[in-house]
Amino acid sequence: MNMPVIRSRIQVREIDLHDANEFARIDAWILAHEDSTPFHRPQWQMAIERATGQQAVCFVAENALGEISGVLPMHLVHSPIFGRALVSSGFAVGGGILSESPTATRRLAEAAWDFAERHSCPTVELRGGDFPAGKYATGWQIKRGAHANFARKLTEDDEAELLAIPRKQRAEVRKGLKNEMTIETGSSARDIDWHYAIYSESVRNLGTPVFPKALMAETIAAFGEDADILTVLSDGKPVASVLSLYHKGIVMPYWGGGIWDARRLRANDVMYYSLMNHAREKGCHSFDFGRSKVDSGAYFFKKNWGFEPEPLSYAVRTADGSEPRDVNPNSPKYRAQIAVWQKLPLSIANRIGPWIAKGIG
Numbered sequence: 001m002n003m004p005v006i007r008s009r010i011q012v013r014e015i016d017l018h019d020a021n022e023f024a025r026i027d028a029w030i031l032a033h034e035d036s037t038p039f040h041r042p043q044w045q046m047a048i049e050r051a052t053g054q055q056a057v058c059f060v061a062e063n064a065l066g067e068i069s070g071v072l073p074m075h076l077v078h079s080p081i082f083g084r085a086l087v088s089s090g091f092a093v094g095g096g097i098l099s100e101s102p103t104a105t106r107r108l109a110e111a112a113w114d115f116a117e118r119h120s121c122p123t124v125e126l127r128g129g130d131f132p133a134g135k136y137a138t139g140w141q142i143k144r145g146a147h148a149n150f151a152r153k154l155t156e157d158d159e160a161e162l163l164a165i166p167r168k169q170r171a172e173v174r175k176g177l178k179n180e181m182t183i184e185t186g187s188s189a190r191d192i193d194w195h196y197a198i199y200s201e202s203v204r205n206l207g208t209p210v211f212p213k214a215l216m217a218e219t220i221a222a223f224g225e226d227a228d229i230l231t232v233l234s235d236g237k238p239v240a241s242v243l244s245l246y247h248k249g250i251v252m253p254y255w256g257g258g259i260w261d262a263r264r265l266r267a268n269d270v271m272y273y274s275l276m277n278h279a280r281e282k283g284c285h286s287f288d289f290g291r292s293k294v295d296s297g298a299y300f301f302k303k304n305w306g307f308e309p310e311p312l313s314y315a316v317r318t319a320d321g322s323e324p325r326d327v328n329p330n331s332p333k334y335r336a337q338i339a340v341w342q343k344l345p346l347s348i349a350n351r352i353g354p355w356i357a358k359g360i361g
Contacts, residue, residue: 009064010103012111017042017058026060029068030098031248035129038226038245038252039092045073047222048090051214052358054078057086059111061104070104072097072112072129076119079359085123085325086116090361091215093147093291096129096315105130109140113317122322126315140317141324148309150289150302151250158277165273169304173273176266182233183274187220191229195241195255198231200350202257207338209353209360216243216255230275232258232267240267242275251279252288272305 015022023042030036038044045056054075061070075090089095099105109132116124132140155161162170184191192213200210220227223245231241242256253275258268276287289307292298303309318324341349 010061010069010101010107012059012061012107014111014115015058015060017046017056026058026068026071030071033098036098036247037094038223038247039089039094040071040073040098042073043222044089044092044219045075047218048075048215051212051218052091054090054358054361057115059108061099061108069101070097070099070108072108074112075361076121077359077361079361081356082359083123083325084121085125085361086112086119086121087125087361088112088127088129091211092127094128096126097131099130102133106132106136109136113139117319122319123325124317125325128312128314131313131315140315143314143316145294145311147291147293147312148299149291149312150307150309151286152307153286154276154280154284161276161280162273164306166304166306169269169306172266173269176270179234179265181239181265181267181270183230184233185228185230185278187228191231192217192220194231194238195229195243198238198241198259199255199257200353201259201346204344204346204349204353205260205342207342209341209356210350211357212354219243230271230278232271232274234261234265234267239265240271242271244275244279246279246282246284249284250286250288251275251282251284252290254290
């Protein structure tokens with residue numbers, strides 16, 4: 001008779017992800033949740049912590065019987081340039097609260113804010129997931145419409161995949177295929193070296209600091225078969241590369257780029273088409289192109305591939321008297337820095353960049 005009352009008593013505690021039993025229990029619950037992403041998994045949390053030094057924090061909501069009813073994975077990000085923030089999840093385009101009830105959502109949000117106050121952290125960012133509602137949303141700013149996600153189902157074979165791409169973009173892929181580039185996939189040290197060399201050059205050309213190489217290496221190590229690298233080579237030289245995550249039948253190309261010559265070769269076009277085919281062979285049913293800022297170049301690039309934008313929502317809470325943290329590379333205040341960064345020699349950018357980027361979160 002009293003069971004429903006007992007089960008409804010939700011309590012939140014911080015768990016230790018270094019405990020193998022807790023790690024496995026949380027990961028199993030996350031994998032079973034229909035709204036989970038790779039960025040909710042403890043593998044992501046610990047890879048970030050090991051690679052950047054930003055502390056992984058994980059809150060779990062449980063009823064009186066000890067059954068999980070919600071999880072909130074976070075990183076306590078500190079930067080002398082960008083300040084402190086408690087983020088879910090760090091270095092991710094997703095995360096936030098995974099919950100089975102409004103009560104669990106509220107308690108997890110309260111726990112995050114209490115933790116932030118105890119650690120002199122003026123900002124909490126929830127990158128998706130469930131948000132506190134009604135009177136419990138006080139203090140939270142919900143941001144909608146600034147970013148969109150792009151995802152669609154994969155087709156039944158390579159030819160159908162090509163035909164699913166809109167005509168103009170399909171023509172670019174065909175031009176690239178005529179260049180007879182080769183494709184390599186794997187997760188070895190060689191694959192990581194190829195990927196990082198290309199990725200670091202690509203983001204330098206965009207004017208943004210590169211993440212530490214350890215971030216890619218730790219992600220590959222943590223996710224095992226659920227992550228790999230696909231690299232496009234022209235005459236034996238790597239020209240484009242992407243590190244992808246695999247989650248419940250969905251492939252997500254996450255860190256990717258190409259050198260200057262990749263545009264002439266259409267190597268990026270070949271890369272994403274090849275990844276679609278590779279992912280299908282791995283048993284995937286969907287392709288998640290990830291988020292982009294609305295009306296940005298990446299936004300229109302993904303639309304050109306036939307993906308429809310799905311608006312995203314984020315929640316931010318900032319301490320009274322504090323300004324929200326701004327790490328958006330498209331922010332007007334960073335234009336001058338971006339212009340300078342684009343002109344830096346790659347060796348210098350790669351030496352300084354990781355120290356800056358590991359504080360972005």
